[in-house]
Amino acid sequence: MATSTRDILTHVFLNPKTIKGVTAFKIRVHPKHCYPTASGRFLPGVQRTIQQVWADRDRYANRKDPFWWTCLCKKETWSMKRTIRSWLARRVRNAMVESLKAKGLSANGMRLDPSAGKDLIGSAQLVPNEPLLKMPYKELQKETDVVVDFLVKEFTKPNGGISKGSQHKFLKPKPKPKTQGTQTCRTFKI
Numbered sequence: 001m002a003t004s005t006r007d008i009l010t011h012v013f014l015n016p017k018t019i020k021g022v023t024a025f026k027i028r029v030h031p032k033h034c035y036p037t038a039s040g041r042f043l044p045g046v047q048r049t050i051q052q053v054w055a056d057r058d059r060y061a062n063r064k065d066p067f068w069w070t071c072l073c074k075k076e077t078w079s080m081k082r083t084i085r086s087w088l089a090r091r092v093r094n095a096m097v098e099s100l101k102a103k104g105l106s107a108n109g110m111r112l113d114p115s116a117g118k119d120l121i122g123s124a125q126l127v128p129n130e131p132l133l134k135m136p137y138k139e140l141q142k143e144t145d146v147v148v149d150f151l152v153k154e155f156t157k158p159n160g161g162i163s164k165g166s167q168h169k170f171l172k173p174k175p176k177p178k179t180q181g182t183q184t185c186r187t188f189k190i
Contacts, residue, residue, distance in 0.1 A: 007032070008032075008034065008035055008061070009030065009032055009033065009034045009035070009123075010035055011034055011035050011036060011037040011125070013030050014028035014029060014030050014034050014037075014123060014124075015028060015029060015030060016028050017029055017150070019150050020146075021143065022143045022146055022147060023129065023131050023143070024092070024128065024129060024131060024132040024139075024140050024143050025071075025126045025127055025128045025129055025132065025143075026126070026127040026129065027125070027126055027127075028124070028125045028127075029122060029123065029124045029125075029151065029154065030122060030123045031121070031122040031154070031155050032122065032123065033060075033063075033068055033122070033123055034123040035060060036068070036070040036123075036125065037070070037072060037074075037125060065108035065109060065110075066108065066109045066110055066119040066121045067105075067108055067109020067110075067119070067120040067121060067122060067123075067124070068122075068123045068124075069096070069109075069123065069124040069125070069126065070124075070125050070126070071089045071092045071093045071096070071125075071126040071127075071128070072089065072125065072126075072127055073085035073086075073088055073128055074127055084133075085128075088128040088133070089128060091128075091132065091137065092126050092128050092132070092144070093126075095137065095140045095141050095143075096126065096144045096148070098141060099141065099144040099145045099147070099148040100120075102145065102148075103148050103149070103152060104116050105119075105148075109121065109122075117156075118156055120151060120155055120156075121155060122151070122154075122155045126147075
């Protein structure tokens with residue numbers, strides 16, 4: 001299932017979601033494939049050669065995984081030491097993989113039993129929060145179970161998981177111009 005580089009969206013398209021009962025981490029999702037924030041494509045001030053840019057594009061275009069997800073520590077956890085941040089991200093990653101397996105999915109979103117249903121297709125980014133420091137692993141596991149249930153429901157909707165109001169502003173259709181006589185004008189509703 002190779003993806004064309006034109007089909008891969010930037011990380012800006014990942015929409016933040018608030019899921020009731022999830023406090024250990026924030027989640028941003030999109031039903032299509034998006035480059036991860038830490039892919040290196042969008043780091044400010046980094047000069048890259050054309051070979052590095054094309055190698056990066058090819059690497060993501062040739063990915064066979066149906067579900068692209070990452071776990072990054074950023075914003076409020078930057079004040080913590082690197083070992084703590086990596087420990088938080090590792091806990092969330094391990095809990096997410098266990099929740100996916102409990103739902104009958106592999107770590108990359110493919111069904112363990114192909115006859116059980118559709119694969120999980122899309123992108124997600126998990127960002128650990130400070131409450132995760134003191135949270136027991138079983139509670140974290142419950143929260144990732146809730147998130148996986150949400151993702152399975154969201155990404156198996158008939159319209160591809162994008163509800164009408166949650167489309168990104170760049171994906172919304174432009175209003176069609178109305179013609180009056182020989183003039184063309186655009187009308188917008190406020």
